[in-house]
Amino acid sequence: MDGYFNFEEVHHAAKDFGNRYSFLPLAVLHPKSVSDIATTVKHVWQMGSRSELTIAARGHGHSLQGQAQAHQGVVINMESLQDAKMEVHTGNFPYVDVSGGELWINILRESLKHGLAPKSWTDYLHLTVGGTLSNAGISGQAFRHGPQISNVHQLEVVTGKGEVVRCSDKQNSDLFYSVLGGLGQFGIITRARISLEPAPEMVKWIRVLYSDFATFARDQEKLISGESTFDYIEGFVIINRTGLLNNWRSSFFPQDPVQASQFKTDGRTLFCLEIAKYFNPEEMAVVNQEIKSSLSRLNHIPSTLFLSEVAYIEFLDRVHISEIKLRSKGLWEVPHPWLNLLIPRRKIDSFAQEVFGNILANTSNGPILVYPVNKSKWDNRTSVVIPEEDVFYLVAFLSSVVTSSTGSDGLDQILIQNKRILDFCETAGLGVKQYLPHYSRQGEWQAHFGPQWEIFVQRKFTYDPLAILAPGQRIFQKAIAYS
Secondary structure: OOOEEEOOOOHHHHOOOOOOOOOOOOEEEEOOOHHHHHHHHHHHHHHHHHOOOOEEEEOOOOOOOOOOOOOOOEEEEHHHOOOOOOEEEOOOOOEEEEEOOOEHHHHHHHHHOOOEEEOOOOOOOOOEHHHHHOOOOOOOOHHHHOOHHHOEEEEEEEEOOOOEEEEEOOOOHHHHHHHOOOOOOOEEEEEEEEEEEEOOOEEEEEEEEEOOHHHHHHHHHHHHOOOOOOOEEEEEEEEOOOOHHHHHOOOOEEOOHHHHHHOOOOOOEEEEEEEEEEEOHHHHHHHHHHHHHHHHOOOOOHHHOEEEEEEHHHHHOHHHHHHHHHHHOOOOOOOOOOEEEEEEHHHHHHHHHHHHHHHOOOOOOOOEEEEEEEHHHOOOOOOOOOOOOOEEEEEEEOOOOOOOOOOOOOHHHHHHHHHHHHHHHHHOOOOOEEEOOOOOOHHHHHHHHHHHHHHHHHHHHHHOOOOOEOHHHOOOOOOOOOO
């Protein structure tokens, strides 16, 4: 072993960002090489079904429901894996080779030294490569570039038999596509080759408000179709917030301060379109003209145009600024009963009407993101499950619990609210799929995967036949032979 096992300090591995589930492992492996991981998995594989041991790879611990935990098993601390350094390759088709335990923020910093950056992001960058690629990795760039799993050239994977396999769309392609969006079920990502593009220096960051959901959604869809001026398109819902525009003023400037000061948000449900344009200083005049022209075709409330100009890295790492503030107030390490849904375009209006107009009419316990993406940018050979429609929306309810509360911001009430939303989707037949899904029964997983279920099971049998890996997803149970 190049690294080591720790049998004493295991409590951190039974904790995650969701702060709702806690399963203690027997040991935590701190690997220094890929062979540490392969040897460990192979050992458990060779013990066969006599052993109850399972193995979970843990990145930065941002799972929501114990997905990276292994009850009485082994948790692999992927951030310890540093046997090969990050390598940026420039040229016509630039890319970077990184460890599966590397944080995206570090990849950004390193690639920027070469004037390059990955194309597709998550909103929060302090996550590992292996973690986001096991799910999909979505942010406001996905309408153009697809999720992060659409921007990977090659992977190195340790399968559930302890084999180290290099795979891509040309080599061991079935394993490559299985692992991408595969919820950790087929192998542990130890290395990845990520596509890069020239990085801009600056970002024009723009917010505009709508009082009508249908108008807001139409404008979003207009922006993601064809050759969009913008590089990032998201949106969020504002429920019953007072003084909102004043809060923005620390970083955003109203185009018309007089009109903006007269606009009152009080008590209304509003929809904010958030868009960004990347640029370099010498392009400023042209970019301003493009933005002006694009904005003139939108139907937002005219007095609510807010603008900001920030460095590219500051824009991409924007959530980390919020994290620092929340940590300082003791509000980061609280339960996060998040609910992420992918909703077909033709159903988004009825979803919005019921959920924003009724279920959440008076309250929200954190940001609610709403934005569309193009299905054509997703690869249907991967394991990720998405709705059957050319355009679908991500709607993310990013709730934080007030720990001592028994009111609407308490855990029980938020879970009841989440269930009401899911029950409505089910009853209304909206064809919704969960992103970062969580189910406790195999029948529910089967319904989630739908026609892809049989392929998923077949791939599991091929690459992790004993169901050793990622037990915290609760998809497959390790078969134990009791003699």
